[in-house]
Amino acid sequence: MKILVLLLTMAAAAVVAGQNAIDIISTINVDEVLASDRLTKNYFDCFMDKKPCTREGTEIKVRIGPYVEKLCSENCSGANAKFVKVYRYLQKNKEAILKELIEKYDPNNEFFNKCGEQLMKE
Numbered sequence: 001m002k003i004l005v006l007l008l009t010m011a012a013a014a015v016v017a018g019q020n021a022i023d024i025i026s027t028i029n030v031d032e033v034l035a036s037d038r039l040t041k042n043y044f045d046c047f048m049d050k051k052p053c054t055r056e057g058t059e060i061k062v063r064i065g066p067y068v069e070k071l072c073s074e075n076c077s078g079a080n081a082k083f084v085k086v087y088r089y090l091q092k093n094k095e096a097i098l099k100e101l102i103e104k105y106d107p108n109n110e111f112f113n114k115c116g117e118q119l120m121k122e
Contacts, residue, residue, distance in 0.1 A: 028060075030082045034089050044097050048104060069109050 033039045046053035047061055067083075090098035106112055 028082060030085055034086065040094070044101070048100060064105060068105065084099070 017080035033043065042051070042054075043057055043060075045051040047064070053061060063089070087098075102109070102112055
């Protein structure tokens with residue numbers, strides 16, 4: 001359920017301990033991460049438990065689930081611009097990565113069924 005976020009998250013940046021999920025997402029330089037195949041792959045591998053995570057990756061990973069749940073509870077209106085940007089980028093350019101993230105973090109398609117189409121329209 002965590003995404004994509006990153007999901008959702010495939011982002012890197014300084015993460016201050018104790019921040020909530022939305023604050024963490026807002027500190028990430030999404031453009032820098034998405035522009036680098038190496039960074040995108042490293043964060044994807046971290047989120048998928050394929051490789052060890054950096055400190056930042058771990059901080060993001062443990063918050064992805066609660067962030068996605070928050071979005072779903074708000075009928076997607078809480079999706080910030082960075083989350084939407086990452087989702088759209090993955091949908092358009094890295095569909096296999098998005099599919100794996102959804103399978104792992106949203107196995108019942110609760111988020112995707114509720115918010116997927118809306119995120120593509122915004």
